[in-house]
Amino acid sequence: MEDVWAGALWALRVWLYLIVGLIMIPAMFGFSLGISETYMNILVKTLEWATLKIQRANTVERTLNVSASNSLIQRGNGSMEKELGELRRSRPKPPVGGDFTFSDCFYFTLKGIESIVEDEVTQRFTSEELVSWNLLTRTNDFQYISLKLTLVYGLGIFVRYCILAPLRITLALIGLSWLVIGTSAVGFLPNSSVKSWLSEWVHVMCYRICARGLSATIHYHNRENIPKKGGICVANHTSPIDVVILCNDACYAMVGQIHGGLMGVLQRAMVRSCPHVWFERAEMKDRHLVTKRLTDHVNDKTKLPILIFPEGTCVNNTSVMMFKKGSFEIGATIYPVAIKYDPKFGDAFWNSSKYSMVSYLLRMMTSWALVCNVWYLPAMHQQEGEDAVQFANRVKSAIAHQGGLLDLQWDGGLKRAKVKETFKEQQQKEYSSMVVGDDSSSNSD
């Protein structure tokens, strides 16, 4: 029995040394031994081979292989006025103002049925569809195609759950503990440039370890536009991992609500080494307080740029939803950043109504890898005569355009809440001007 325990301990020690030596230390110092690259190459080749095999085998299925990323229906682009006008063309124009006919409801009915068959919003809150299977059952149900493919799939499961997952969990634990210990240690130093430099170094190191813990391959583009101190960095939001992705390259001050438990420990540790903006739950409701604290932080030119996700919620990385205008009212320089994940290697979207944070992280750790592109966009300022909402929309369009994402006007909050009744009024107003005539405010006696 003793030998078994001794053997197990020895194996554990070797395992840890390997991890520290081969992965952690290179990660901390930012160079690579080429292990991840080799892994990614093998992975890409395997997935390509699998795709070909599936396509060849699925000659029958292929005709039915409609991708959900294509539209199902073609919608008319006519405005309400145009469509209703066409419907009414068959009747003689009534003598006074506008009018009502039974065919008016056709327009609304058709629009309603169209939105039942396909709408822009509901599909954004579930994971993106893949055209071909990537050997993960979480994406597509398993189909038996050939023995070879099944073997590869089985091997994939073994590799992902028995080799990669423990490795990644270990790395993540090391990374997070180091974050807490490192930042607390730096917190003891007196405020000086050495402290800031050390704090940045500790932060980046920990995020690099965490990134290795997710087998993340990140491509940064246009690094000359990297956010600078005294500005606000805004990005589209797909998952909590966005933070790790962005912080691998630069240091940011985080904004958010103070949580209890493990998150709280992390937050309190981080704020010891450099200023982040954490709010109590009650304070978040007070918009003036929030704006004031953000403004104060931004005006202090020694503090790091703030990282904010204006969508306010996680969306599935095929579109960018409405940006909340709060961060755009402060008048600081905005540095937009676009993040686009490659869904082939793992689905990064956090569907918070379906998965808790922990099960989400475990899913991430048992995916193949995380591949994403980050584009730094040129800084933007609020222009003369532009209000916060217009500015927010301008930034949003720039991000959507760069990342190849759809630019939507809908509020990401629709994931949980129903649309407000008051929005119905807009359609009713438009319709009423056609029924009653343009001077709907005057009452004929």
Added chain:
Amino acid sequence: MGSSRSRMDDIPHAQQLIHETDFSAAHLLRLHQRFKLLDKYQTGELRPRDFGAIPALALNPIGDRIIGAFFSPGQETLDFPSFVRILAHFRPTDPNRSRDGTQQELANSRTRKLKFAFQLYDQDGDGKISRAELLQVLRAMLETQVVEEQLQSIAERAIQEADLDKDDAISFDEFRRSLEKVNIDHKMSIRFLK
């Protein structure tokens, strides 16, 4: 586990549905995917609140009525075959097809489309649109924008124009007649892409 992708085996009575509704197999699969997406809690059936979660539909002035039209009176749930059968009404009519000689039996015939629209007005299902029912629809579509007297006069005029037998209500026949010249097929059809 698993995905939102559908396969033909997932759909009960798929062949029968294809025959009845004239949807292609590919479209049926996509509709099944859509059904599953709307069915947030994977119950296998849809409820009115699942439709209510579609923002574009909630904005629609007659959104509630359209949702109501999917559910038979007294029924709280909608299964996939019923969902597809109702959507089949909105397929464009195919001028080259005639099955069994009678156009009436096709799901997407002109009459079926008109019947769907009629149902939106005739909420109590008695086969006639009464003045009160018409006022209700007008109120739903115009809400706070128009005063009561104006609503009354609009309803009055609409009924007078279409009510041929002067019984102060619009029957389905009168409804159909008043919309004779409207290109129903064009205006009440959804163009499904290949």
